[in-house]
Amino acid sequence: MRFQGTDTYVATNDLMMAVNAAVTLQRPLLVKGEPGTGKTQLAREISAALGRPFIDWAIKSTTKAQHGLYEYDAVSRLRDSQLGQESVKDIRNYIIRGKLWEAFDSEVAPVLLIDEIDKADIEFPNDLLRELDQMEFYVHETRENIKAKNRPIIIITSNNEKELPDAFLRRCFFHYIRFPDKETMQQIVDVHFPGLKKHLIKEAMEVFFGLRDIPGLKKKPSTSELLDWLKLLLAEDIDPAVLHDASTKKSLPPLYGALLKNEADVHLFERVAFMARRN
Helix, strand or coil, X not given: CCCCCECCECCCHHHHHXXXXXXXXXXXXXXXXXXXXXXXXXXXXXXXXXXXXXXEXXXXXXXXXXXXXXXXXXXXXXXXXXXXXXXXXXXXXXXEECHHHHHHCCCCCCEEEEECHHHCCCHHHHCCHHHHHHCEEEECCCCEEEECCCCCEEEEEECCCCCCCHHHHHCCEEEEECXXXXXXXXXXXXXXXXXXXXXXXXXXXXXXXXXHCCCCCCCCCCHHHHHHHHHHHHHCCCCCCHHHHHHCCCCCCCCHHHCCCCHHHHHHHHHHHHHHHHC
C-alpha cells in the first residue's frame, strides 16, 4: 500500500513521495520543518491511511534510548521480596517494555512515531543505531534477544533544536516540510473548515501571511495557529471587514493571541501598525 494523504491531511507530492520512499527502503523517515507544520500528525495519518497500529514515543529532555527498549524495576522486586511475594522468582515480572519493544512485538507492522528527537541528549540517536538498523536488541536481565516480528514504519520528527549525528542521519530518509504556500494553505483550510465564507478566508489569509512577512518576528505563526485563529473568528462571528485594517497592518488583528505568542512580537506589530497609520 502507498501513502496518498487522507481526507483530513493535505500532503504535498514531495511528502507523499518521501513517505513511500522510506517505506520501500525500510528506513526511518526523518521529518523536519517549522513547528506547527504537521510533522507529528503525519505519523497518525500514515497509520490511519495504511490501516496500521499507531505507537507514539514522545521524547523529553530526560528521555534515554534505554527507555524505548525496556526498564528493569529493581525497586519493586526488592519490595516484593521483603513481602515474600512469589513473583520475585521470575525476573520477567519486573521488566517494563518500552515503546520500541511494543513496536517490535506487534503482530501487524505498526507506525512508530519518535517525536521531537532533538529534545533528548546528543547521545540518544547514537544509542539507537543498532536497534533501528538491525531491528533487534538484547535484554541482559533475561538473556534474550528481542527481534521485530514485523519491521515498523518509523517516523522521526525534529525541530532542529540541535544537530543530529552523521551516523544516525545515514540510516534515515530525510524530508523537510516546507511552509505551505497560499494555494496549499487554502486546501488545508478547506479541509478543516468546509464552506467557510470566501471573503473571510481572503482577509484572514492576508492577515496571516502579512504577519509572517514582518521582518524581525521572533515566532512566526504556524499552520496550526492559523486554524485555531479561524476557529475563534467563527466562534466570535467576526466580520471580515474588521480584518481589513489588520491585513493592511494598520491595527492588531482581532484575537491576535492565537497568532502572536510573545510580547516582543506584539510590540513589533504595534510599531509597524503605527508607521502604517502615519503613512
